[in-house]
Amino acid sequence: MPNDRQILTVSQLNRAAKDLLETYLPSLWVEGELSNFSVPSSGHWYFSLKDSGAQVRCAMFRNRNMLVRFKPEAGKKVLVRGKVSLYEGRGDYQLIVDHMEPAGLGDLQRQFELLKEKLQAEGLFDPAHKKPLPAWPGKLGIITSATGAAVHDILHVLRRRFPALPVILLPVAVQGNEAAPQIAAAIRTANQHQLCDVLIVGRGGGSLEDLWAFNEEIVARAIFESEIPVVSAVGHEVDFTIADFVADVRAPTPSAAAELISPDGQALLHRLEQQRSRLSRSINSQLRWLHQRLETLRARLQHPGRKLQQQAQTLDHLELRLERAMVLALRNARHRLERLEHKLQQVSPQRQLGQQKQRLEFLFTRLRNAQSRQLEQKQQRLKNLAGVLQGVSPLNTLARGYSILLTASGTAVRDAAEVNTGDQLTARLHRGQLICEVKSVDEGKSSDPIKS
8 A cells, every 4th residue: 555645534534524615615595495394402403405406404503593583394495594514423514504584585685684784884773863752742643554453553552541642643555665655755744844742653564575665765764864753663573674773762563652652541640649649638738737827826916005015115125225325335435535635645746845855955965975075085095196106206216317228119228138239229317318329238237337
């Protein structure tokens, strides 16, 4: 046996085939006739789809078949959507179904899905656009067939719950080619003339074709543009239309819509009776309180003469108090005036001027005495300094026969080294001066006089 052979087990073969089918075949639609339909305890559906030339095994799991809105039966033609797979245990190739519908409704269902996706993308289903229903509608508008069961169901509920609610019927066709334009026009008419506070748009149950007028785009846009809140009530509870998604509120049936909109008359009567009883008790309680207050005021009521006597006594008492208060006030004012006069005398300008004059004379005397003492002290100091100056004056030295030698610049000569031979010196005497010329310089300590 060649070594380059790749040998697979049966399980590997089936797994590879399964992966190949699931990878390269996309989700697809298949139409055929149901056969071999079975439902085990798991709730999954197992069946075959066949036509005149072939058949294929199919499986539809419970989480998907719960959404199917009709009962599958052997021999019924259906349209399914699913992906091709392979059941590895038996090696059977099969179709895993995720959607099933009667074959005749395939085109309508696809149109429904396409329009639903389009309007949802535009935001027509957005809860932000939903308008609240009025708590107490003044008038109800009904857009449906005038001869259908829906209007009778609605009126029957209203007669039972709240017969006082005014109703206006806008009759339209609810089936056929003219139904959708008539429904849309009725919604716009109700808004244009403000005919009511809330609208019920709907009809009784039927097939997808029967309900198709409520899946038309013209009806959806009229509901979305309505300023009046719209309740969609189309078909039965399991029926869903485009109108249900666009409307402000969806009711499962026309009767449920009437229940939803109309107040509960019996509950209102019961509440009204409770309010009447409360009001009656409140009025009686108020009357009793007023009666008691009246009796109290009657007991407190006095004869006008007695009241005048009391007021006269009060007036006399106040007069006495006023007199005592005035006497006390005058006495206090007199005492205060006396204190102020005494204080004024203490700060009188004339007295202040006399005191200041005496102080000025005292200060002037002190100043004059101080000046005399300062002058005498300065004169004595001047004499002392003159004596000292006289003692150290160079003039006294000159008077004793000494002289002072000055250079040409007027500087006193203190050292022989400060002059040179030939310099001109001035000898300052006690009387007059001499002009001398240096013949020689002896820098020793000789005390011989300089000869000029």
